[in-house]
Amino acid sequence: MTASISRPPQADADELLRSELAELLPAPPVPELTEDRDRHLRYAVLRTALEDAEERPVRVTRPRQGVRIGWIAAPVIACAVVAGVVVAAPQETPSGSPGRAAVGRSASPDAVRVLSGAALAAAAAPAPDAGAGGYVYVRSLVAYAGRGADGGPGVLPPAHRREVWLPVDGGRPGMLREPGVADTWLGAELPVYEIDHRGAAPRKTTVATAPPSVTNPTHAYVAALPTDPDVLLRLVEDGTRAGGGDADQRAFTAIGTLLAETWAPPKVTAALYEAAARIPGVTVLPSATDAAGREGVAVARTAHGEQTQWIFDRTTSAFLGERTVLTETTSAGRAGTVLGVSAVLVKAAAAAPGEVPEG
Amino acid sequence: MxxxxxxxxxxxxxxxxxxxxxxxxxxxxxxxxxxxxxxxxxxxxxxxxxxxxxxxxxxxxxxxxxxxxxxxxxxxxxxxxxxxxxxxxxxxxxxxxLPDFADDVLARMADGEQVRAARAALGRLRRREREVFTLVVWAGLDYAAAGEALGVPVGTVRSRLSRARERLRKLAEAELRAAGAVRGRRGALVRKAGGRGALVRKAGRRRRDGPDGFRGS
Known part of the structure; x- marks a missing residue:
C-alpha cells in the first residue's frame, strides 16, 4: 500500500469491482468464535496434529479422518450436553467404558437373528462387477427433515432421487447428483498455485485427498475390508473414534452408510451385518417403511433421543433403506418425528461418473 | 514462520x-x-x-x-x-x-437471518463464481491471493467476479421489482437496502466483524 500514488488502472478496476460486489452482497455478520470455543478448537487442532506426528511418523492420516467424522456426527460438545439429559435405550452402555469390549458384546437376540439372516442372504448375493478404472453407481431415494433457522419442528420434504458414483480406486473423484442441484465432485483434488513472491510465476501443486477410510471409502477399499466380523468392527470403531457421544452409535451409523451407499462384495456385506450384531444396544422393530414405501423388518439403535433404523425385506433379507426417528419430544419435533429416510434402489457398475447404468 | x-x-x-x-x-x-x-x-x-x-x-x-x-x-x-x-x-x-440475555438472542436471530439471506443469494451463483466471490469479497483476499487459493490465474479471478456481478445485479433488479410489487412485505428472504439495491439489508452493526481485510503478499 505504500506505492499507492501510482496505482495502475487495473488495480483501480479490481478495487471497483470488489466494492461493487461488496455492496451487492455484503459479508453477513457472523457471531465471533467465543473465547471458550476458540480455546477448545485450538487445543483440539494442536493435540490432534502433534499427537499424530509422535505416534505415527509415517502415516499421518488420522486427523483428517477424525475431522470428517466430526462433520457427520454431532460435535463433541453438543453430544456431551445431550448425553447429560437424555436417557437412551435401556441396553445402552456408557460410551467408552473401558473393558467393555471383551464381555457381553452383542445386540438383542432378535436383532442378531435378523442380522444373521441378512448376512446369509448377502453372502449369496451377486458380487459387484465394477472393474478397475470404473465406478460403482448407487441410486436411492432420500428425504431429510429441515427446519428454519428460526426454530420450529423439523419437516420432512418429499423424497428425492440421489445418485452417487463412487470410484473403484482412489485418485479420481466421485460424483453426486441430485435434482435441481449442479453435479458435485466428491473428493476432488484441489490444485493449489504457490506464488513464491510478488510477480513470480505460480507453481502448481495439489493438496492430496485423504486416503480412503471407513467414512471416505473407495470401492476398492470397501472390497478389501476384512471379512472377520470382529476385525471389521474394530476397524470401524478405530475409523470413527473421533466425534462426540456414543462410540457404538458412531460405529452403527458408519456401517449403515457403508451398507447404503457402497457396494461391498458378498462376504464383506455379510461381515458388516455380523459386525453390527456385535454392537450392544441394537434391537429389532417388527415393522418399518423405507422412502420408497417398502415395508420390512428393521434393526435399530437409539442414542441421544434419536433412533437409526435399517430396514430389511422380510423374505429376501435384502437391505432396503434407512430411517432416523426422534424417540423423544424436543424442539425439533415430537417423539416419532421422522428426521430422515432413504431407500436404496439400484447398485450397479458404471464406466464413468455421470453415466447411468442401464436396467 | x-x-x-x-x-x-x-x-x-x-x-x-x-x-x-x-x-x-x-x-x-x-x-x-x-x-x-x-x-x-x-x-x-x-x-x-x-x-x-x-x-x-x-x-x-x-x-x-x-x-x-x-x-x-x-x-x-x-x-x-x-x-x-x-x-x-x-x-x-x-x-x-445456552440461555442468554433476551436481546442478545434477538440479535443473534437477526444475524442468522442475514446469513441465511446472504447464503440464499450466494446460492444463485455458480460454484466457481461463488468461491471466488466469498474469498475476495467476504474473506478479503486480493485477486492474486484468491487465485493462489483456488489454483487459477488472476485473470480468471477477474472474469469470475464480473460474472458474479452480472448475476447479482440481475438478482438485485428482480428483487427491487418484487419489493415494489409487494410493498412493506415483512420477513422477505432477501431485502433491498437503500442506494444501489444490495441484496441483503445492511444493518448498522454489520461492520462489527465484517470482511477480514487482508492483502496477500
Whole structure:
C-alpha cells in the first residue's frame, strides 16, 4: 500500500469491482468464535496434529479422518450436553467404558437373528462387477427433515432421487447428483498455485485427498475390508473414534452408510451385518417403511433421543433403506418425528461418473 | 514462520492458528451458515495443512491464501457429508445454545437471518463464481491471493467476479421489482437496502466483524 500514488488502472478496476460486489452482497455478520470455543478448537487442532506426528511418523492420516467424522456426527460438545439429559435405550452402555469390549458384546437376540439372516442372504448375493478404472453407481431415494433457522419442528420434504458414483480406486473423484442441484465432485483434488513472491510465476501443486477410510471409502477399499466380523468392527470403531457421544452409535451409523451407499462384495456385506450384531444396544422393530414405501423388518439403535433404523425385506433379507426417528419430544419435533429416510434402489457398475447404468 | 511450519515446528502451527483461525472461521461460517460446521472446517483445514506442510514452499508470503484454499476444498468435498448434516440440522437447537440475555438472542436471530439471506443469494451463483466471490469479497483476499487459493490465474479471478456481478445485479433488479410489487412485505428472504439495491439489508452493526481485510503478499 505504500506505492499507492501510482496505482495502475487495473488495480483501480479490481478495487471497483470488489466494492461493487461488496455492496451487492455484503459479508453477513457472523457471531465471533467465543473465547471458550476458540480455546477448545485450538487445543483440539494442536493435540490432534502433534499427537499424530509422535505416534505415527509415517502415516499421518488420522486427523483428517477424525475431522470428517466430526462433520457427520454431532460435535463433541453438543453430544456431551445431550448425553447429560437424555436417557437412551435401556441396553445402552456408557460410551467408552473401558473393558467393555471383551464381555457381553452383542445386540438383542432378535436383532442378531435378523442380522444373521441378512448376512446369509448377502453372502449369496451377486458380487459387484465394477472393474478397475470404473465406478460403482448407487441410486436411492432420500428425504431429510429441515427446519428454519428460526426454530420450529423439523419437516420432512418429499423424497428425492440421489445418485452417487463412487470410484473403484482412489485418485479420481466421485460424483453426486441430485435434482435441481449442479453435479458435485466428491473428493476432488484441489490444485493449489504457490506464488513464491510478488510477480513470480505460480507453481502448481495439489493438496492430496485423504486416503480412503471407513467414512471416505473407495470401492476398492470397501472390497478389501476384512471379512472377520470382529476385525471389521474394530476397524470401524478405530475409523470413527473421533466425534462426540456414543462410540457404538458412531460405529452403527458408519456401517449403515457403508451398507447404503457402497457396494461391498458378498462376504464383506455379510461381515458388516455380523459386525453390527456385535454392537450392544441394537434391537429389532417388527415393522418399518423405507422412502420408497417398502415395508420390512428393521434393526435399530437409539442414542441421544434419536433412533437409526435399517430396514430389511422380510423374505429376501435384502437391505432396503434407512430411517432416523426422534424417540423423544424436543424442539425439533415430537417423539416419532421422522428426521430422515432413504431407500436404496439400484447398485450397479458404471464406466464413468455421470453415466447411468442401464436396467 | 513458513520455514518453521514446513519443518514441522509445533509452535509454528500454534502461531498459524492464532493468526488465521478467526478469518477461516468467519469465512466458513458465512459459507456454511452454521457454527458447528464452521468449527469443523477450521480444524479440518489446519490438520490438512499440517499434514501437507511439506508442500509449503520455503519462501512466500502469508499462509492465509493457502489455508483458505484448503478450507474451500474441504467445504466443496463436504457435499457427501452434507447428507448427514442435513439430517443433523433438525438438531440445531441442542447445539450448545445456552440461555442468554433476551436481546442478545434477538440479535443473534437477526444475524442468522442475514446469513441465511446472504447464503440464499450466494446460492444463485455458480460454484466457481461463488468461491471466488466469498474469498475476495467476504474473506478479503486480493485477486492474486484468491487465485493462489483456488489454483487459477488472476485473470480468471477477474472474469469470475464480473460474472458474479452480472448475476447479482440481475438478482438485485428482480428483487427491487418484487419489493415494489409487494410493498412493506415483512420477513422477505432477501431485502433491498437503500442506494444501489444490495441484496441483503445492511444493518448498522454489520461492520462489527465484517470482511477480514487482508492483502496477500
Amino acid at each position: 513458513r520455514d518453521r511450519f514446513r519443518a514441522g515446528d509445533p509452535s509454528a502451527l500454534g502461531e498459524a492458528y492464532d493468526e488465521h483461525a478467526r478469518v477461516l472461521y468467519h469465512y466458513a461460517y458465512r459459507v456454511c451458515g452454521d457454527r458447528t460446521a464452521a468449527e469443523d472446517v477450521v480444524s479440518a483445514a489446519f490438520l490438512e495443512a499440517w499434514r501437507c506442510r511439506g508442500r509449503v514452499h520455503a519462501d512466500g508470503g502469508s499462509l492465509r491464501p493457502w489455508l483458505l484454499g484448503i478450507a474451500t476444498n474441504i467445504m466443496r468435498g463436504a457435499a457427501r457429508e452434507a447428507r448427514r448434516r442435513d439430517a443433523a440440522l433438525a438438531r440445531l437447537p441442542e447445539r450448545g445454545v
